[in-house]
Amino acid sequence: MTRKIYKPLSAFGVHCMLGGYTLLALFPIVLILINAFKTKAAIFDNPLAFPTAETFFLGGFEKVIAKSHFMLYFGNSLTVTLASLALILLFGAMAAWALSEYKFRGNRMLAIYMMIGIMVPIRLGTVSILELIVQLNLINTLTALVLVYTAQGLPLAVMILSEFIAQIPKELKEAARCDGVGEFKIFFQVILPLIRPAVATVAVFTMIPVWNDLWFPLILAPGEETQTVTLGVQQFIGQYVTDWNSVLAALSLAVIPVLILYSIFSRQLIRGLTSGAVK
Template sequence: MKHKVTRAAGTGFTHLVLGGYTLLALFPILLVIINSVKSKDGIFDSPLSLPTAETWSLVGFEKVLAKSPFIHFFGNSLTVTLVSLVLILVLGAMAAWALSEYKFRGSKLLAIYMAFGIMVPIRLGTVSILELVVKLELTNTLTALILVYVAQGLPLAIMILGEFIQQVPKELKEAARCDGVGEFKIFFQIILPLIRPAVATVAVFTMVPIWNDLWFPLILAPGEETQTVTLGVQQFIGQYVTDWNAVLASLSLAVLPVLVMYVFASRQLIRGITAGAVK
């Protein structure tokens, strides 16, 4: 009985800590969304309170959607993020399969080389990347951003997916080979379905930095036609005057894709994280 009480107390304390951390993490997002539907006076007079009949205002959303090319910026971010994400997941999974399944000369050196991509921040090579983009005539193009993000996300994807692929029983692969199944079918029909939690984990961890990035869009694609959401928000921030209604409204719209993806991938994400922890 005493053991059960102690266990229940420990579980309750754990849930209390996790609940407190969840509130702490969600508080900034909720604060942005709440203030995005307030008037300017309501934002500055009571930023922590819910909107009332007097402070309720959608002027920020009207400015963002009607008086700025926000939809175009949103489309640019969505295109860059989705294309980069697909390339990272497909190429990363195939590379992880090759490195974990086939042993060849230089495979270990190649794995170490990929590990450097995790340890060394890609922003340290910004000058060299910019020079290469200029030589390839890819400045102010979404292609430049996609190539950079794919190079940025591949090392982590290969490391995580490789660890999960190694956990797949060899008997499944050998049985498929004995039945005459080709390597591509083994990979796409057997391996990929088994590592879906890892794929979802990589997708979430990869999407958030790409969607929120301001550094490379500012340097490689600052043109009006190629601006992303994070860069487009800057037009509402001035040296002397800042349109906080428009800023908060644009940030509220920008955070929606990340929340939607997390809702749909949360179960697979948790399974991937817990599987890695158990390992």
């Protein structure tokens, strides 16, 4: 009897904890969304209240879209994020395949070197990175951001993907080789489809830091034509006066790609997390 009572109670406690964490994580997003459609006076009067007929206001969205270069900033962020994501997933999967499948001198040391990239923040090398970008004449270009973000995301991608690739049965790969399938075809036609949950996990974990980053756009690409969303929003924040309607409207629009990506890869992300936990 005690066990029968204990199991529902423990499950109920777990669900309560998860529900509380979900509310805590969603609260800032909901707060931004509901205040983006309110007048400035209503925002400060009652920030937790939903917009009403008297407080509903779209002036922030009109100013962001019509009177600023927000769409340019949005396009820059989208370009940098998608390009970085593509390079991280491609090179990360290929490096993980090489480290997991082929044994060569320095294999373990190379894997450890990749792991150090996770422990050491890339921002510690900002000065050296800036000097290198200047020498390559890439300052104020989106290419500079793509290269930095690719280097930043590769260590985590290699670590996650190599663990999943190591779990694939050797018999499957050997059977493909016996049929005369080349290594590239084995990788693209056999390995990649089997690690889709891990790829989705890496994509979500990689995209969010890149999309939200302010540090490297401010240092490497602060020009008017290369600003990202996070940097462009700063124009509405002043030392003495802040246009909160425009700031909240810009943040609301900036959340859209993250929500779309998560809705697309949510099932694969959950599969990747649960598979990683079991393994």
